[in-house]
Amino acid sequence: MLKESRHALKMEPGQVFCDCTLGGAGHALAIAQDISPNGLLIGIDQDDSSLTEAPLRISKSQLTIHCEILKGNFRDLDELLLKARVPGIDGILFDLGVSSPQIDQPSRGFSYAQEAPLDMRMDPGNQTKTAAEIINTLNTADLARILREYGEEQWAGRIAAHIVQSRSKKPIETTAELAALVKEAIPASARRTGGNPAKRSFQALRIAVNEELAALESGLDAAIRWLNPGGRIVVISYHSLEDRIVKRAFAQAARTCVCPPEQPVCTCNHQPILTNISKKALLPALEEQESNPRSKSAKLRFATKAIED
Numbered sequence: 441m442l443k444e445s446r447h448a449l450k451m452e453p454g455q456v457f458c459d460c461t462l463g464g465a466g467h468a469l470a471i472a473q474d475i476s477p478n479g480l481l482i483g484i485d486q487d488d489s490s491l492t493e494a495p496l497r498i499s500k501s502q503l504t505i506h507c508e509i510l511k512g513n514f515r516d517l518d519e520l521l522l523k524a525r526v527p528g529i530d531g532i533l534f535d536l537g538v539s540s541p542q543i544d545q546p547s548r549g550f551s552y553a554q555e556a557p558l559d560m561r562m563d564p565g566n567q568t569k570t571a572a573e574i575i576n577t578l579n580t581a582d583l584a585r586i587l588r589e590y591g592e593e594q595w596a597g598r599i600a601a602h603i604v605q606s607r608s609k610k611p612i613e614t615t616a617e618l619a620a621l622v623k624e625a626i627p628a629s630a631r632r633t634g635g636n637p638a639k640r641s642f643q644a645l646r647i648a649v650n651e652e653l654a655a656l657e658s659g660l661d662a663a664i665r666w667l668n669p670g671g672r673i674v675v676i677s678y679h680s681l682e683d684r685i686v687k688r689a690f691a692q693a694a695r696t697c698v699c700p701p702e703q704p705v706c707t708c709n710h711q712p713i714l715t716n717i718s719k720k721a722l723l724p725a726l727e728e729q730e731s732n733p734r735s736k737s738a739k740l741r742f743a744t745k746a747i748e749d
């Protein structure tokens with residue numbers, strides 16, 4: 441949703457733009473054109489492979505911008521932006537989740553379609569807990585809760601029980617073993633609908649391993665604070681749990697009144713922090729959905745930092 445992001449961010453030459461999910465710098469490069477000349481692009485990613493590829497692509501573009509590439513988790517956005525030594529930012533983007541190269545690299549263990557160790561850490565150098573550890577150590581109730589809450593999996597209880605039974609004979613070590621167990625655990629009728637039955641369980645595990653929802657909440661909170669008046673935030677999410685967090689964070693920051701609900705007349709004179717919130721999430725155009733099937737679940741929301749009176 442490059443065109444939509446660029447349009448919603450409305451960056452201008454010389455401005456400061458922060459891409460919190462640099463990935464292959466596809467978005468960053470397009471938006472960098474808008475801040476050129478003399479703008480500053482701050483690119484953040486927690487994944488080492490993005491941090492080697494993206495700077496190469498940016499330097500090849502020969503845009504006249506300053507560039508600061510930082511390794512880190514956007515959960516620590518305050519610290520990262522302090523490192524970048526900027527007083528504020530004019531535009532910020534979150535394009536959440538995993539990148540296609542991460543999914544396609546079998547050794548990372550993100551994909552149920554490729555045999556690999558159950559890893560799923562986005563930053564293996566700084567994270568110790570892997571998907572295998574979660575699958576092989578949590579009790580049935582906790583495992584079911586993760587599958588239900590983070591994967592919205594209706595057969596969470598059955599899958600968790602089957603995993604626990606199976607691992608009592610031998611630890612579950614690979615993506616293929618887990619995908620097969622999920623398939624066995626659900627009723628035969630459910631195996632025939634809705635794509636690969638392991639999809640939701642893999643999503644749930646990835647969210648749990650990387651503590652993605654907590655990271656998003658902290659990242660959004662900091663991003664809204666760091667925006668300059670009139671600055672814009674764009675978030676592209678890929679499942680309803682993320683989208684709900686974005687929608688709630690924007691609505692919370694856009695409140696015009698914080699009086700107790702039982703109070704009949706507003707006396708708080710509260711100033712909203714965000715304005716111009718996208719009423720509905722934007723969806724990718726049909727051509728993009730066709731050319732990039734992963735984009736089908738994407739939802740884009742944007743907002744503007746209020747200009748103080």
Ligand SMILES: C[S@@+](CC[C@H](N)C(=O)[O-])C[C@H]1O[C@@H](n2cnc3c(N)ncnc32)[C@H](O)[C@@H]1O
Nearest residue numbers: 461463464465466467485486487513514535539
């Ligand atoms: C969907 S890709 C971004 C693709 C990018 N917009 C592009 O056009 O190439 C998401 C990226 O965000 C990174 N990421 C996900 N969660 C993160 C977090 N909490 N902190 C830092 N980076 C994160 C992933 O490592 C991945 O590279």
Ligand SMILES: [Zn+2]
Nearest residue numbers: 697699706708
């Ligand atoms: Zn009020």
